[in-house]
Amino acid sequence: KQEVTQIPAALSVPEGENLVLNCSFTDSAIYNLQWFRQDPGKGLTSLLLIQSSQREQTSGRLNASLDKSSGRSTLYIAASQPGDSATYLCAVRKDTGRRALTFGSGTRLQVQP
Amino acid sequence: GAGVSQSPSNKVTEKGKDVELRCDPISGHTALYWYRQSLGQGLEFLIYFQGNSAPDKSGLPSDRFSAERTGGSVSTLTIQRTQQEDSAVYLCASSLVLATPTYEQYFGPGTRLTVT
Numbered sequence: 640k641q642e643v644t645q646i647p648a649a650l651s652v653p654e655g656e657n658l659v660l661n662c663s664f665t666d667s668a669i670y671n672l673q674w675f676r677q678d679p680g681k682g683l684t685s686l687l688l689i690q691s692s693q694r695e696q697t698s699g700r701l702n703a704s705l706d707k708s709s710g711r712s713t714l715y716i717a718a719s720q721p722g723d724s725a726t727y728l729c730a731v732r733k734d735t736g737r738r739a740l741t742f743g744s745g746t747r748l749q750v751q752p
Numbered sequence: 753g754a755g756v757s758q759s760p761s762n763k764v765t766e767k768g769k770d771v772e773l774r775c776d777p778i779s780g781h782t783a784l785y786w787y788r789q790s791l792g793q794g795l796e797f798l799i800y801f802q803g804n805s806a807p808d809k810s811g812l813p814s815d816r817f818s819a820e821r822t823g824g825s826v827s828t829l830t831i832q833r834t835q836q837e838d839s840a841v842y843l844c845a846s847s848l849v850l851a852t853p854t855y856e857q858y859f860g861p862g863t864r865l866t867v868t
Contacts, residue, residue, distance in 0.1 A: 673856065682756075682843060683859040728795070732855055739785055739797035739811065740857060 641666045643731060645743035652719055653751050660714040660746045662729035667710050670734040674703050674714050677726045677745070686727075687714070691734065719750045754778070756860035758844050764866045765834055773829045773863045777846030784827050785847075785857060786819060790840040798842075801827065802849065834867045841865070 642665045652658055662672070671690045675683040687696045687703040689712070695704040702715040712729055726747045730740035757776045765771050777784050786798040797811035801821045812818070816835075821827040831838055841864050845857040 671855065675859075680864075682861040683845075685856060685858060688856045730795075738783070738802070738808065738855060739787075739800050740795075741797070742795040744794045 641731060641733065641741045643729060643741050643743035645727075645729060645746050647746060648744065649747040649749075651749040651751060654719060654721060656719050656750075657715070657717050658719055658748075660716070660727050660729075660748070662712040662714070662743055664710045664712075664731050664741075666733070667707050668734050669707065670732045672703075672705055672712050672729060672731045673740065674701075674712075675728040675730065677728060679725075683728065716748075719748075721750045721752045724748055724750050756844055756846055756858055758842075758860040758863050760863060761861065762864045762866075764868060767836060767867055768833055770830065770832045771834055771865065773831075773842050773865070775827045775829070775844030775860060777825065777827070777844070778848075778858055779825075780848060781846035781858075782824065782849050783847040783855070784821060785845045786827070786829050787843045787845065788840045789843060789862070793840075795843070798829070831865075834865075836867045839865055839867045 644663045646661045673688045674686045677683050689696050689705040700717040705712045726745045728745045730742040759774045782803045784801045787795050789795045799819045800808040816832045819829045841862040843862045845859045847855050847857045
């Protein structure tokens with residue numbers, strides 16, 4: 640059974656810092672990995688999707704990397720801003736069988752102005 | 753264009769009552785998913801629809817839960833004889849399945865269900 644772990648569970652940083660969120664998964668047979676952002680009381684916003692054949696994806700100040708063989712992904716946020724405060728979730732999709740996502744428990748980020 | 757929409761946004765019901773939650777996926781998206789987000793449980797998969805194929809119901813927690821998707825578009829999740837442990841946010845997502853799909857999922861805002 641696929642298990643997804645996110646470290647740290649919570650993080651508080653001053654504005655302007657670069658930061659790294661970590662995600663690990665136990666079964667490397669994945670189709671892709673998706674990073675989401677969730678604001679309090681809201682749904683999930685897709686940030687980046689990395690296919691299993693890719694090593695990284697970038698969008699603006701966000702960069703996500705994937706090391707499939709070691710079961711790890713990182714989300715790098717450059718020059719953090721108070722508006723980045725949210726919970727960040729990573730999720731993986733298996734390459735066969737069930738097509739649903741398996742989610743980590745998230746990292747709750749607070750960026751202090 | 754319009755994203756995934758869900759209704760109602762909030763639902764309070766008494767224990768033992770039935771509830772129906774609705775999801776309107778992004779137009780043209782053939783894949784539709786239901787997830788549940790509970791305190792202390794994280795996000796868990798419930799059910800998946802893809803085109804005219806039989807749905808993947810493997811995540812439904814009990815036979816009190818059912819879902820249907822009419823006309824390959826709108827989906828309704830029904831919970832019968834609700835229990836307090838059913839209190840959660842129910843999220844719907846859809847994705848576009850192409851010849852070489854990414855299966856990138858787009859989520860709706862969710863329905864917060866509270867069973868009293």
